Structure formats: C-alpha cells, structure tokens
Amino acid sequence: MQAEMQAMSRRLLSIVLVCCVFWGEARAALPQIVAKLDGPVSATVNQFYELPLKVSDANGVGLPGLNLQIRGRMPEHSHGLPTTPRISEKGEGRYLIEGVSFSMPGRWVIEILLDNKLLLRQELTVKF
C-alpha cells in the first residue's frame, strides 16, 4: 500500500516543494521564501497523495527538526481538506506529507506553516 501510494504520488503528482529559507541576521525578521515547483500542478478527486517537501537555508543546506504544519482549502468554497495529513521527517531537511486528499474538483490552495507562520503557499487544480 505504501509503495502504491508512493508510486501514485510520483506518477500523478510530482510536486516537489522546495523552500529556501533565508534566515536573516535576526530570527525575529520574516524569512525570505523562495518556492520552486516541478511537474504538473494537478490532482484527481478522492485519491491519496504524498507530497515531498524540502526546506533549506540560503545555501541549500537542509533544515531538519522543524515544526511544520500543513493546511489546505478551496478559496471559492468554505472548506478545507477532507483528511488530516501527517508530516514526517526524512532527514537532511526532507519531509514527507502523507494523507493529502481532495474532496472536490477546482482550485485548491495548500499552505505549509513553520511554527504556525506561513512558509509556503501552493495552488493546484483538482480534476475528475
């Protein structure tokens, strides 16, 4: 099942979210964020997806041990994801988001948060 989900993830949704976080001199300052997206930005309703995520500093060095959260919503509707995805660490600043599913076709927004502050916002289109 895990292998199937991974294969499905690779085949149908090769989204790699790369977050380059530039830590300023003062940690209190908002980090500059650069997001890079590879592959098609589309998904199918009612399938489970895995989203690989990498969080790096300005030099491309992975940042492990971060307190990350994920949330998703449909801007044209008033609801969020139909599931509770989980984020696990895979080492060297790599993370895997599992259990992402979309209950409705249309435009979805996925947001990655670091310590409950927005780190990355990504849009994708869900189709039948």
Next chain:
Amino acid sequence: MARILTAGCALAFILLIFLLPSDHFHTGIAHAEWSADDLATLRHLRLSTDALAEKNKTNELLFRADAIALGRQLFHDTGLSGSGQISCASCHRPEAGYQDTEFITYKLDPQTAHRAPGILGAALQDWFFWDGRADSLWSQALAVIENPKELASDRVRAVRHLCAQYKKDFPALLKNCRGLSAARGEDIDRMFVTLGKSIAAFEAAELLPPVSRFDRYVDALDAGNYAEAAALLNDKEVAGLKLFLDPMVGCVNCHNGPMFTGSGFFAVATDMPGQLEHDRKRGVELLLDSEFNCLKWSTAADCPKLQYLLTDSAETAGAYKVPSLRNLRHAPFFMHDGRYRSLEAVIEHYRSPATLPLRHIDIRPAPLLPHQRKQLLAFLEVLGSGDFNKEQQ
C-alpha cells in the same frame, strides 16, 4: 410616459423569461459539441464497477461464491433480528429498488433522526450511515444487527443463529461453528465479522445499480454515435445535465464518481437544533470507538481513510454523507432525515437553503429559474431510468 414605457418593457422582459418554452433557454448543444473537459467529467460519472475490489479491500470474502450465497440468505433472514420479524430487506426492499418505501425506519423508531437509504451500489462507496460511523460495508451490516432501534439483536445471538441455520450448507465458511459452545468473545467476534462480510459480498455481487440512460448516452458519445445519443437523452434532459455540471449550480462538486456521490461529508443546511448528535462530528467519535473499524481488523496500510481521518474540524458539525443520485425512482423521501417527499422539494432546498447563524455551511444558493429546475429534475430522472428487477432476471 417614459417611466411607464420603461416599466412596461421591464415587465414584458420578465414575462418573456418565464413564459418562453425552456428549449429557448438552454444552448441547444449538439451532442458532438461537448468540450473535452465535460466529456472527461461524463466518463468519470459513467457507471463502473472497477472500484469494487479497492472499496472492499478489507473484505477477503468478496467475490467468493459461497459467501455471496450465504449473504443473500442472511439479507432476507428475519432470524437476525431480536423480534424475529424483520430483516435487512425490510428497510431495503428488493421490489422497490432497495428503498424504504414502507417507512419501516420510522415505524421502528418514530423519533429517528435519519432514514434508511437505498443501497444499490453501496459497495461502490466509502463510509456508511449518514454520519459515516462505519468505514466498511461489512461493519455497517453488523452495526444494524446490534442497534436496539434497528434489528435489535446481539452478536452472540446472531452467531448462534448463523451456526444453527447455515453450518451445514456453508461448511468452509462456517467451520468454526464446531467449537461454538466453547467460543470466547473474540471467536464470536470473528464469526460475527464473517456474517457481515458475507452480507457485504452479496451486496457487492448483486446489489449494483442498473445501467441508466445516462450511462448509455456517454457510451454513445464515446463511440461518436451522435444519432444514438440524441435518441437517448432529449433536449430537456441534456439541458438538465448541463446544469448539473455547471459550476454555478454546483451539483457535481459533491455528487460525483460512478455513483454520483464522492462519499464526502458536507453541511447543506439540513441540521436541526437538537439533532446535531447524528452528524459527521458524532460519526467520527463513534467510528473511532467502533470495535469493527478498519484499524481493529486490518493493517494500518489498508486503512488510509482512518489513518488520516479528519477529526479536529468545525466543518464536520452539521455535515452528512452525500447520498447517491442513482435509482431514486422508488425513493420515498430525501435528505438524511427524510424531510422532503419529492425531488422538486430537494431542488427548491438548494435554490434557497436556510442557514443558521454562525454555522459552517458548504453550499450557496443555486440560481435556478423555474424552467431550469424542471430540466434538472428531468436529468435526475434519467439516472433512475434502469429497471432493476428486469435487468437482474
């Protein structure tokens, strides 16, 4: 004078809108002119049993001939009820498209907050009961047997009946009946699960919806046979289908997939104060407590729906499972609590849903003119146009 003329023109325009035949108002789409996106959606909605194995992954008895035969008998067996007078078939009547046309739901519990839905194609769906408190078809059947307001029996009694009645005819399935007198709780549970899985195997094999005119229409479009397509759906029905797919109306957002339900949970302004304990929020609690949920009987890898269950959300309050729109021909009532007795009333509900202050709601009013409501209704009737009994013979 100018004012009177303006008002007159406005009145004439409004009258024109309402009085002209409906055919003037849909675009009169030629059957060859569906867009590629629309065609993809139509194919997505066409009846298919491809998902049976995936949807019933935790039922190893699926497709087993002896389990199907046993399940068929159990479905009609009044011995599974505490009173000995009712069976699954009492609320899901075979002669009425497996709908509760005799209102047994209400006769058993006049205060009930939900109704028994039709179950053709239940095996092609996720989540069971209006609150989704069962995550498999087999565990749904078990919950009905032990519900004091439904079959009102218990697992020990049901398993004793199973062994006494069917052991001889189904020796391979019921071999554990031999040690019944010394059976412990977990042995009883295992045999009770076999009972549920047999009923579910029967439903997956024999209680599937017939191919409707809509499905044949999509087949005809796929084959490029537009003359046949035109013979299958008339202009009014095609106009209704277009409305069904229209993002402004929004039906297909929730009623999608081959069963015209994505098996999701949405708040559609049908929750009532005092009945909130029957919504998805409560269903999630009951599911996690259930002795027969997926994680208790299968490996975690087989239970992604439960592993990633939406638990902590305000959106589950007042939300109920989206029902299938297939085979509503015999449906005696609609919505989770059966509040409406006609599809016209349901469409009117969506045109003007009543909302409660500060409550999450997933729908917006569907802007449907009177003739469009008739078109939408005409399309919904196309989905129930198959003759179930005829096609089963």
